[in-house]
Amino acid sequence: MEPDRSGAAAVVFEDVSLAFDDKVILDEVSFTLDHGHMKIILGASGAGKSTVLRLILGLLKPDSGSIFINGVRIDQMAERDLMKVRDGLGMVFQEGALFDSLTVRENVGYKLFEETDMPIPHVDARVNEVLGFVGLSEFRDRMPSELSGGQRRRVAIARALAAKPRVLLYDEPTTGLDPITALTIDDQVIKLRDLEHVSSIVVTHQLRDAFHIATHEAAMANGQLEFRKASPERAALTEFIMLKDGKVAFEGPAPELQESDDEYLRAFLS
Numbered sequence: 001m002e003p004d005r006s007g008a009a010a011v012v013f014e015d016v017s018l019a020f021d022d023k024v025i026l027d028e029v030s031f032t033l034d035h036g037h038m039k040i041i042l043g044a045s046g047a048g049k050s051t052v053l054r055l056i057l058g059l060l061k062p063d064s065g066s067i068f069i070n071g072v073r074i075d076q077m078a079e080r081d082l083m084k085v086r087d088g089l090g091m092v093f094q095e096g097a098l099f100d101s102l103t104v105r106e107n108v109g110y111k112l113f114e115e116t117d118m119p120i121p122h123v124d125a126r127v128n129e130v131l132g133f134v135g136l137s138e139f140r141d142r143m144p145s146e147l148s149g150g151q152r153r154r155v156a157i158a159r160a161l162a163a164k165p166r167v168l169l170y171d172e173p174t175t176g177l178d179p180i181t182a183l184t185i186d187d188q189v190i191k192l193r194d195l196e197h198v199s200s201i202v203v204t205h206q207l208r209d210a211f212h213i214a215t216h217e218a219a220m221a222n223g224q225l226e227f228r229k230a231s232p233e234r235a236a237l238t239e240f241i242m243l244k245d246g247k248v249a250f251e252g253p254a255p256e257l258q259e260s261d262d263e264y265l266r267a268f269l270s
């Protein structure tokens with residue numbers, strides 16, 4: 001494994017390009033996700049948002065450029081070595097992608113049951129811990145078909161958390177949910193960033209959810225969890241990346257994006 005040349009960052013893209021035949025998907029894209037921080041990736045359909053996640057997971061390889069995950073270069077790595085890198089990543093798929101034939105417990109603990117030698121009582125303890133974090137402890141023995149869309153999405157977050165990843169990737173986590181339910185998912189994303197200090201990348205086209213996540217923080221006050229407008233220090237942990245024609249058209253915090261006079265950005269946000 002090639003050592004890190006990129007500092008102690010969670011994810012680094014250095015001039016990453018990728019094309020399918022004649023269609024350019026990413027064109028010399030560069031960004032750095034620091035530990036404990038969040039990037040929210042926006043862009044039109046086909047702009048390459050989900051491609052970024054596939055590259056991070058090693059499911060695609062770039063045509064050129066370098067990708068570092070938790071200090072290790074992965075863009076030229078063999079599949080057998082990528083498995084170890086993926087242990088440090090958690091993925092929340094669009095629509096949740098739960099196993100219909102498994103209970104909530106079995107879904108959440110799947111990776112620990114199947115890929116580790118952790119004793120079953122320890123797996124169950126971890127499953128209970130993460131289900132408690134997402135507020136679904138009492139649904140442990142239910143089947144996915146017995147859950148609402150929002151509950152399934154929260155189970156997916158618990159499953160991604162179970163193996164204690166250092167980086168969480170979210171692919172359209174609120175797609176298909178009503179606004180109230182989507183807000184409960186947004187708050188889970190905020191909790192993980194602010195209370196668990198998980199580094200994360202959120203791919204979404206839901207502007208309402210993106211700006212809620214970027215402008216709010218989770219905090220414990222008198223033993224109670226509360227969500228409130230983010231302080232400047234907390235707000236600085238989250239930045240937007242806007243992709244356009246394969247390039248980074250904007251990178252920065254929510255206020256800068258909202259105040260931009262760039263015609264494309266203003267049209268996108270409207």
